[in-house]
Amino acid sequence: MRESLFETLVGLAVVFVAGFFLVFSLSQRSDAGKAGGYVLLAKFPRADAVAPGTDVRVAGVKVGSVTDVKVNPETLRAEVKLTVSRDIQLPLDSTAKIQADGLLGGNYVFLEPGGDPDNMPTDGSGVFEYTSGSVDILRLLIDAVTAAGGGGGDTGEATEGQASQGMAP
Template identity: 30%
Template structure:
């Protein structure tokens, strides 16, 4: 009795390929990255503190994700954190907007929230968002509340 081994090998090969593709998609989704990024433009903002923010964090306007943080670096002349963000081309950000670092929930992930300004001029690729608000340091606030002010 001879069975058709070639069709069996083909079906097993297809099953393995589909399984690997699903695993790659799941890994990229969990890592909060995309392999095939859509059209976007890059803007930067400087913050005095970015505690807990990381590359890959969301950039949101009114609670809607409009981009991702692509990198975080240090400006060694001003000792400020420089955040580079990729924003979807379909979203225009006025030049007088404000970027603030927020936390989702009490101890959730950090993200950049952009509060749109009223100017008609929009930020272009590689431009700088000037108005920023640093991350709120919850640990510092709790220690001040529990231990009181140490300034005398």
């Protein structure tokens, strides 16, 4: 009887601690997708690793999130809906870029404010005129390695140095 009471108390303590961490983590979220944000649309040639929930940042600080990603069947470009905090007013000539968060990190949408005196509309009709899609880092690395290695293929022919040293294949 005493053992089951102890196990019950330990179980309740674990549930209490888990609940505390859940409440704490939810209270720390700064999601601009709540009622305080407005929607903007960005059209990219590539939107690799961008999905709903992806961060939207200005000056390295999260100011919103991606709410939808789809391909426009007419233009075959990725259309990304962003929700940005209402207290962030972006000039009309601002740019949207998809950038990698480090070499192994995910991607995020970086908003670079422009210099136009007029701001993007906050009624959901704002569209970025200037965008830059994601860069395929793996493809760049493969291209760099192949370029540095002379194509990376073995032609089966010995170089002059190998032939003179008797190291022909």
